[in-house]
Amino acid sequence: MVQNKLTGKVPNLSRLQNLKRLLLANNQLGSGEADNLNFIFSLFNATNLHRLEVNINNFGCKFPEYIGNLSRNLEYLNLNHNHIFGIIPPGIVILVGLQSLNMQFNQFIGTIPSEIGKLQNLHRLNLDDNSLSGNIPSSLGNLSFLSILALRINYFHGSIPPSLGNCSNLQMLLLSQNNLTGAIPKQVVSISSLSILLDLSQNQLSGFLPTEVANLINLGYLDVSYNLLSSEIPSTLGSCTSLETLHLGNNFFNETSPSSLSFLRGLVELGLASNNLSSEIHMYLESFILLQNLNLPFNNFEGVVPTQGVFTNASAISVVGNRLALMGFGSVYKGVIDGRIVAVKVLTACSTIDYQGHDIKALVYEFMVNGSLEKWLHHNCNEDLSNEEFKKLNLLQRLNIVIDVACALNYLHNQAQSPIVHCNLKPSNILLDKDMTGKLNMVWDERWVKVGDFGLTKFLADHAIDGLFANETSSIGIRETIGYPAPEYGMGCEVSAYGDIYSFGILVLEMFTGKRPTNEMFKDGLSLHSFVKEALRCSVSEISDLTIFKIEGEEEESFIRGEKIVECMSLILEIGVICSLELPRERMDINDAVAKLHFIKDTLLGSEIH
Known part of the structure; x- marks a missing residue:
């Protein structure tokens, strides 16, 4: 009577x-009433019963x-995937013949009876x-025959x-997502029979990974991520040559021995995110022909990212939050083509042929004489600026810039032939033309604000599903500046339009407060986001960049603090x-952000600012 209705x-x-076997699994039995399991009482005289399976039903009683x-x-008692609650009664250990006890996905509370060690036959x-x-x-x-403990x-x-x-x-030891503390016992990582999976992740384990891990020579999957290991x-660990999956991320591991992982050539997944690892990314990873997922973000890696093996597949690697240089990025040169000043970026992410048939790998941009928004927001006071006063952008100028950036993202996400995620939106990649009039033309190539550095863009094969992109191909891996990438990227999530929107939000907050997301004031749980969110309740004018409110032609200390200005600032910061x-x-x-920003601009132009 298995798998019926x-x-x-x-x-x-x-x-x-x-009765020897009662198999009622995968039905819709039970209704949550107190007597749902009373039929078990009626089985007390079935002395030959060796298999009772009522898993995957709706039993919801004590x-x-x-x-x-x-x-x-x-021998087999399977109650899993129900809604059974209450404690595990100590009397269960009387069933000394039990080989398999499965009660997962229920609502049991209390402790595991210490008498559990009496079930000597439990596998x-x-x-x-x-x-x-x-x-x-x-x-x-005491359970010497135990092969799976979950x-x-x-x-x-x-x-x-x-x-x-x-x-x-x-063979399998699964203890993840609990509140376990202390060190990992060397006795546990010395169980040479562990061949399938050892998962200790998402606890509060501290200390170090014992050297006895060398005994896990047959293990295929090891996960100690999200702990406090150092x-x-x-x-x-290099002795564990059977490993296919290794997750060490979100700990405090520091400098890695160059040879520690070089023997693990069977790896399919390697996760080292959010540690204190430094030095260069080791070139031996290029030769790991089975490696399909390499997660290295938020460490202190330096130097150049390798270019062979798994590194040729940008969707397979993540290196955000390091101090790395990627070859598909190159150098930028200033030049002249047909009398026009251009910026030429030499890279390996694209290719064409010159007149002699040689490969040319470069992008040609219009040269933007006013440089990047970064310099206008946080310019160096020692810079030779021809018009120092002009370097202080007022509210309307900043609003025009942010509208153009939003329109550019809207084009990339929703209007391009194939949806595109920029992946590296920040002030240094927003370029300003010589005409600082704030004019917003409808033609993409004529915009006075340009979004630059497309070396990181991801071209998405499928259109958005509820705003989230899937089935990606890419020209290069992700490498964003700390403070701008979306938090889900640090957890290994796939690139999506949501990530660009997060970076855009941080950009807006930076432009109108004048504070970088990496400002030294943002620590101990305070971020640019939470700082502005709190201020929206009462003190918007106090957190805003005061140069925004200056009216051209008035004394430097004169600012507009009118009700209309504060209202517009509140709406902008809320976005x-x-x-x-x-x-x-x-x-x-x-798309909604673009509409709201245009409304704010219309509201602002109805005020007394000119």
């Missing part, structure tokens, strides 16, 4: 005294304390995704019991805050 209650089965009265011959114990708490009992180490997504705390090292047949990545929200799908659509 049975509903309602299971009837009394007391007459089936010779777990019966009399479960221990079932047949001592019971599989799965309690994933419940609300269990307390310490992991050390008596689990305790993920609970509230266990305390340390990992070293006694687990006695489980000499363990020190070096042990060179003995910046919404665009830079942490959750991607809560951010404002760029």
Whole structure:
């Protein structure tokens, strides 16, 4: 009766005294009533019962304390994927014949009974995704036949019991997403039988990764990410030559031994994000022919990113938040073509042929004499500026610039032949023409504001699905300046239009407050986003760049602080805050941002600013 559409209650089965197997999995039995599992009571006389499977149903009642009265011959008890609640009764350990106990994806609370070590025949114990708490009992180490132990997504705390090292047949150990603390016991990483998976991620484990990890020579998947581990990545990890997936990210690992990972040529995924790793990215990674996903963002890597192997597939690597130079980026030169001054960027991301048949790999831009917005917002006081006063952009000039940038993004995301994500939006990549009139033409190539540095753009094969792009191909990997990339990029998420919108939001906040997102005041949980969000409630004028309010021709200390100006500033900063929200799908659509900015400009032009 497996995989049918049975509903309602299971009837009394007391007459089936010779029953050996009761398989009711994958139905729609149960209704959440208190007596949903009463049929178990009727099975007490079925002394030959060795398999009871009622998993993947709708049983939603308290777990019966009399479960221990079932047949001592019971080998398989599967209750997983229901809504069963209550504690795990100590009486369950009376079922000494149990080989497999699966109760994952329920609502169990309390602790694992310490008597669990009496189930000497247990091969599989799965309690994933419940609300269990307390310490992991050390008596689990008595289960010498145990091959799978899964305790993920609970509230266990305390340390990992070293006694687990006695489980000499363990193949899978899953303890992730708990509140475990302390060091990783060397006994645990010495279990040579671990061959499938060891997952200790998303806890609060500290100390270092023990050198005894060398014993995991048969292990295929190791994840210790999102902990508090520090020190070096042990060179003995190189002995784990069967590894296909290795996640060490979001810890405090520092300098890596050059040879520590070079022997792991079977790797398919390697995650080292958000550590303190430095030096260059090792060239031996180019030769890892099976490597499909390399996640290295937010470290201190320097030098040049390799160009062969996995590095030829930009969608397979992430290196944002390092101090790296990517070859597909190159150098920029000033030149003249047909009497016009141009900027020529030599790179490997595109190619054409010259008159002699030689490859030319370059992009040609119109030369923008006023340089980047970065210099206008944060110019060096030692620069030789021909018109120092002109370098202080007023409110209308900044609003015109931000409208043009929003229109440019709207074009890339929604109007280009293939949707494009810019991936590197920041003030230094916004270029200003000689005509600072604020005129916004409708033709893309005639805009007075240009969005530059398309060496990082991602061309997306499929159109947006609810604003999120998928199935990407790209000219190069991501490398953005700290402060501007969306937070989801640091967690290895795919590039999307949402990331551009986040960067745009930070850009808006920077332009109208005059503060970089990396300002030294932003620490201890305070960010440019939270700083402006809080100020929107009462003190917009106090956080705004005061040069915005100056009227041309008046004394330098004269500023407009009219009600209309504060209203427009509030609306502009609100757009910046919404665009830079942490959750991607809560951010404002760029098309809506364009419409709101045009409304603000119309409102502003109705004021007394000229």
